[in-house]
Amino acid sequence: MKTTKILVHKMFRRAEVDPRIYGSFVEHMGRVVYSGIYEPGHATADKDGFRMDVIRKTEEMGVTAVRYPGGNFVSNYNWMDGIGPVKDRPRKRDLAWKSIETNEVGTDEFMRWAAKAHVEPVFAVNLGTKGIEEALSLLEYCNLPAGTYYSDMRCRYGRKEPYGIRTWCLGNEMDGNWQIGHKTAEEYGRLAYETGKAMKLLDPSIELVVCGSSMSTNATFGEWERVVLSHTCECADYISLHQYYGGQEKGTAAFLAQSLDMERYIQTVSGICDMVTVQKHLSKQINICFDEWGVWSVPDKVVQKSVEQQPWQIAPAISEQIYTMEDALLFASMLFSLVRSSGRVKIACQSLLTNISACIMTERGGDVWVQPNFYPFAYLSAWGRGVVMDARLDGPSYEAGGFQEVPYVDHLIVYNFEKGVLAMFFVNRAEEKMPVEIDVEGFETGEITESVILCHSDKNATNLENHECVKPEKISNFSVRENRLLGELEPLSFQMLALSIAVRPDFCR
Template identity: 50%
Template sequence: MKQGKIIVNKVYRKGKIDKRIYGSFVEHMGRVVYSGVYEPENPCADEDGFRTDVLQAVKDAGITSIRYPGGNFVSCYHWEDGIGDKKLRPRRPELAWKAIETNEFGTDEFMKWCKKAGTEPVLAVNLGTRGIEDAVHYLEYCNFQEGTTYSDMRKDNGHAEPYHVKTWCLGNEMDGMWQLGHKDAKDYGKLARETAKAMKVLDPSVELVSCGSSLNTMDTYPEWEAATLEETYEFVDYISLHQYFDGHEKNMIEFLAQADEMNQYIKTVVSVCDYIKAKKRSEKELYISFDEWGVWTHHSEETVKECEGNPWKNAAPISEMIYSFQDSLLFAEMLMTLLKNADRVKIACQSLLANISAMIMTEKGGGLWLQPNYYPFAHMANYGKGEVMDVRINAPVYQKGTKQISFLDSVVVENAEEKELVVFAVNRSENQDMEVCVEIQGYKPVDIIEHKVMISEEPEATNRESHGKIKPQDRKDMEIKGSSVKGIFPKLSWNMVRIRTE
């Protein structure tokens, strides 16, 4: 049996967790909105057409913030189309996903949905086909009190009080040639700078996110960050990063170790931010909004062909991925990576909320079911509150050329309010359990509150047919021995251990 050690010292801390790190993402793409979060004809729909089963799953998962309305969708979006009398809203060809957008669901519906879900809105403005003036008008509609064209328009639409949206994204993936209105780094940086200046004149309280790299494989990464921040550094508060991983053709540990690649991606961009800070002799710290992340895995080829051959439909079932158990472990490690960088990563959005690369799958006219990745997210969002500890891990490694990959990946959070240390961990070994010792320095462990484990004998197993096939179970094999907690992390497993301390 492999042996692993996690050393936690009360003195050494990585950073405080911003609750927005447990965010998600709603885009007008496929069935994310229509028959995802919004389906008036569904038996579970409330008076606003929102699926109450989805709302409950969002609350249970601990999702804290939602980015909207895109995504690629935003770069051709007229936000005015989605407000006012639904009978008068235009139907438009939506160019990002070759769909028909009915605009039944727009900003006011989204804000009402967020209130019911208990989530904070994060809005994006169109810097693809529109620009500064439109962004200011959108902000005026959402945040200005009254007495102007767009604030009074909001009031006339039945929303007397401003929404006070705090966080705004300045476009989406503008480094990508696929993006309508794509710009090079210099042009985007100038546009983002001038948009930020104007928005902060209207509402100085807003926090703004400029576009960073769409993937760590982009040819322009990390020059894009350096060039855009030359223009925007003093005017924005965050720079965004996006990342999706796939790769079932890799062996298991290399597949899971892509989370380590994500960690390096973050550290590289932090270094670029700090270089620009030094170059500008600035005292301002720039943070990261990792506002699209997830696993990109297999989806129905038949559905892909059907959608590509028959475009211009409303809410076609595109990119509906079914996650395997091993996908859920990589997903868990990606969220752990964000937590490991909690000193600089303050906002993150799992992509997407429903049906597309999602934790929650809905049946049109029917119920919902949960993918395996739902559970690690819910564990971390509900119990990973407080401060991330700066731990040391000693475990067996896998040698890949000159690179060493640990078989044990873990992050530890102190929830001082609840007097808990919470250990989140993945045993990456396909064939060996691991005896793990959590050495706790500066705390006295007094009780094991629970040890949740998610395992499967079939790495490619999913919850598609048998909806409860893969889910966490309780284990009782963790023990307190002096100042340590010891026990078994099964082979290829997700683990959460909650330890009461004094």
Template identity: 50%
Template sequence: MARAHLSVGADFTAGTVPPRLFGSFVEHMGRGVYTGIFEPGHPSADERGFRGDVLDRVREIGPTVVRYPGGNYVSGHNWEDGIGPVADRPRRLDLAWRTIETNEFGLHEFVHWARAAGTEPMMAINLGTRGVQEALDLVEYANHPGGTAWSDLRRRNGDEDPFGIRLWCLGNEMDGPWQVGHKTAAEYGRLAAEAGRAMRLVDPSIELVACGSSHSAMPTFGEWERTVLELAYDQVDYISAHTYYEETDGPGEFLAKAVDMDSYIESVVATADAVRARGRHRKRIHVSFDEWNVWYQSRHRSGGIHQQTDDWAVAPRVIEDEYSVTDAVVVATMLHALLRHGERVRIACQAQLVNVIGMVRSEPGGAAWTQTVAHPFRVMREHARGQILDVRARGDHYDAGRLGDAPVVDAAGTWDPDGGTLALFLANRDLTEPAEVRIALHGFGELRPGRAEVLTAGPGQDRHTGNNETAPEAVGMRPLDGVRIEGGEVSVTLPPLSWAAVPLDVI
């Protein structure tokens, strides 16, 4: 049995939990939109064509912000194609994924869907094939009250009141040679600065995200962030980060991928702070980790880093991964990494929401169900409140291959003094043995165990078990018994390969 000893104190915190840390992402890719969140004629669809069964699951998961419409898709996207009467909207080639975009679902539909889902919209603009003027027009259309050509067109198209979109991404993955309109760091940084400066003239209240590297293995990683921020520091609030992981070299290394994510975040923050110091800037740039998840790219790759289709279909099945118990534990530890760095990672979007590497899956005309990876997201979003705890840990480690030694037990926690709740999030990376965890508590007063839950393989299951159309609830959260508090110390035993949420309430 592995052992870990953690120490947490009410006075030792690492910032406030950012509400936007629990976001997601909807891209016009595969069936993310069509037969995903939008399917007129589905038995559950409302008058706008939004699938009610999918909406129910999205509301339950509870993403606080949703990024749209891409992703790679946005770099060839004309936002004007998705407004006005649906019958008049053009069909376009989507060069990112080699599909046909019908534009039946556009800006108005997304804003109304986001309102129905109870989430904040995060809009991306096209800085691949378009530029400053198109960005200005979109902000005016979306956010200006009225009395101008673009804002009055929005009103004629059915929305009298402005959308009030606060979060804007200045393009997507512009460092990637796969991106339509790919640019060098200097080209992109100058364009982002020009677009951001102009957009704020239309609406000074907006928050802007500059493109960081597409992942930490990019040959320009670090240098890209430095150049972009040196050119655009005063115009932006965030620098983006993206990463996806898959099991390629055995489960031990895969389960430790959050170690790599921790390092990635710390490198981006260090680069941003170096630019701040060199430029004598007063504000700090935060991180928007607006794409992250498990993605089995090697299963889907048909040449290059991103999958494409060959037949220009409408909403084909693309990267519809079915997630397992193992994947859910990895996703949970990635959430731990984001939470640990919540003082600087102020936005994060688990990509994506529906069907395309989605937390929710749906079938055309049929059922919808929740994937395993949605459960840690939902539970952490519900429990992570107040202050981020600085969790100090010691305990058993194991050889995680290229990632070096990794702790068997990975942990994060929050303390909400107003609500009187301490929440501990614990993962056991050992595939076969339980882990005994002891947590020393300092300064919280008298506590009692709340409703602890665990995700792990059940009887007759293994680490590859997932949820699907025929077994939509095979894997989920279930009660975790045996949480004890004695003498200011919590003890709990985690099953092999598991993730648990352990809330403790002030008496």
């Protein structure tokens, strides 16, 4: 195979990474909350009922922000059901997932969990069955000092100081007809603007996320963004995007090519944002909050139950997807796309944190274990902080999934301020070894200080039965000759390597 050549030059830079791009998502769905992050009586549970083994894995994964409480769940959720004495809270039927919600975990409990896990909360308000008044009451409860009805209620329930939640999502997937309270773009745009306007009058420090498309294949994609932003651009700071990819049956080449769709999705919406702000004569930039993303995978050997098969249960085990080595490669490339787009994508939430399309899996009363996709996320969060380099690639490609040129080697290179390294990340989409040559110009390079690979001889290998089956290993497959790295990527692999930089570049903060 022809050598893939990559050029990294100090002068070619994209943007600085917002740490919140390494976020996740906790929704009241299946076992995400109950027996996921919260399980009183578990051997590792603390006094608040939170599983400390899950918190440790969340920290190990490097999660920086978590969106809550939904998701489809939020569109039929009354936030006041989840505050006050737990014994007095109502049991409700959640229409989104046809389950019984006990409301044991609500706003205050989640905020305690977020503090323990050291993550920044990203809250969503109900614009499906609720509206402006409920959004304002929740915002007052969370962010305003004592002295008025809802802030005094927070104090009465044990929290004197405001939480100061910065980021608020105005609804969820309102473009989808599956959503409780689904609206047209005109209907949603008007409601979102009036809600956001009022929320910023109450607390001018907050930033707001309006709903974009729930997938790039929606019939309304593009026009939805244009109409919604035409109403909300004066109060909106972000527009949200959601995307999950499946299609493993189409073959590895087409499956792994789908990250290019994600990149095109981001570029298209960025253009729409700019078009609307120019038309409105605004100087602001509306950024992207990609607050649901992931791979959708349910292997045949794992029998999964749907909400239709077991309706109206408490925390039913639904859609507990088991990821393969192959899935982890697409997952890694999707995260590459997000980080490469850091000039516009400031927040992203891998969906979901535990048990459903998750990196972290739990057993009721038992162990916690991680899926193969846990590792690319953890390595990018640990090393992919700083400035994204605008590296140039010249190498072999293939045609698949509607894309004429899919590079066999996907790459992301970040200069990490704190570690003083160029962190290089690669996905080899080929089912054979790929020679790679990387020229580093404008930096005084040192040695490779870290080199880790994630791969397996069986691309369908999972961690379901053997929790250690797919895990990273150290590897020495690259050498440094002056300012050039030479090496060979293993077939269908993810790799991270860190190249030390002897002199701190002048673009550093």
